[in-house]
Amino acid sequence: QSALTQPASVSGSPGQSITISCTGTSSDVGGYNYVSWYQQPPGKAPKLMIYDVSNRPSGVSNRFSGSKSVNTASLTISGLQAEDEADYYCSSYTSSSTYVVFGGGTKLTVL
């Protein structure tokens, strides 16, 4: 069982918007603004998409945005495109000895 809780799957049609949630506790998501989101296409390595809750690395489309409320972080993808189909993982710094915790991953299907 993962430390952070994500829905197993979400889907949307091209052009639509979807939101993936990531729920933790006050020891991780709620306690720090160090939430990141990673995109992992099948058979490939993860790629950083969002860091520090809502910041985008250089080169990441502005269709990707992040937010946080209390113990739940969210990733929103607007204007869905076929190339967005992948697994998405949230992560957070944690005060425990684990150092960083991940969510179980959400499979995004573009219909």
Next chain:
Amino acid sequence: EVQLVESGGGVVQPGGSLRLSCAASGLTFSSYWMHWVRQAPGKGLVWVSRINSDGSSTSYADSVKGRFSISRDNAKNTLYLQMNSLRAEDTAVYYCARGELRRPFDYWGQGTLVTVSS
């Protein structure tokens, strides 16, 4: 261009040992913390271990503490993970990644598969 290239994976029997390597290029390797993250087949990402820039400080996930050892050779721009007393549940793709204290993992290798099976 930053490149992280893992090697050393393979099939090993339960109780056996394996050493993974991660060769870094395109960055000042000696300036950055480095991590190992693993992913069991069909499962999610799990942080395994981290080491600071000069190798003086390390930490481990509880599941590997006492069995795995992370190290680095800054002269060779290489990160290592020595894995001993391997178990079936250690079967996974192992990724090396760059990430400073409380910072995201901004660069990842392509991963190397470790299979623990008799």
